[in-house]
Amino acid sequence: MFSGLRKHIDYSAPIWGKFSFISPNGWTLLGLISSGLAGWFFHSGEPVRAALAVALAGVFDTIDGGVARFTGKKTRFGAIFDASLDRLGEGMIYAGLAGRYPQAVWALVFSYMVSYVRAKDDSIRVGVAERGERLALLVAFALAGWLSWGLWAIAGLAAVSFLMRLDYARNHL
DSSP states (O other), rough: OOHHHHHHHHHHHHHHSOOOOOOOHHHHHHHHHHHHHHHHHHHOOOOHHHHHHHHHHHHHHHHHHHHHHTTTOOHHHHHHHHHHHHHHHHHHHHHHHHOOOOHHHHHHHHHHHHHHHHHOTTTTTOOOOOOHHHHHHHHHHHTTHHHHHHHHHHHHEEEEEEHHHHHHHHOOO
């Protein structure tokens, strides 16, 4: 779903890469910091600020790869660093939510399982809720004031994605 958006941001990578002193890993760290702030804002009962921080983290997460490709700094370590900090940031967001919304634990568990199955084989790209979609839904539900229901929806969609990936692995690998 967000591959089209990623393509547009990749087109802007020359701007970010040429006029920025921030390395690709620096953009990744900014994404982690934004995710941590989002978790803190959710924990503090400030869902609008949290939603904005989640959205900003998503932008940073998209910029880092584009800058790496544009500047020729794409490395295997950078990919591992990015994926690891993405998981950490997602955990920070849901941890902040869990103090107020216990269902955030289920959203986190199934979100991690979606990522875990793909980590075992990168060719497994089926599912209805990848990380970008889950975080976009989280932003929308936070802004609408429907976090309680939204977290159940995210958990459910992530569970479906996890099961779809397991089914794909069983039938195609």
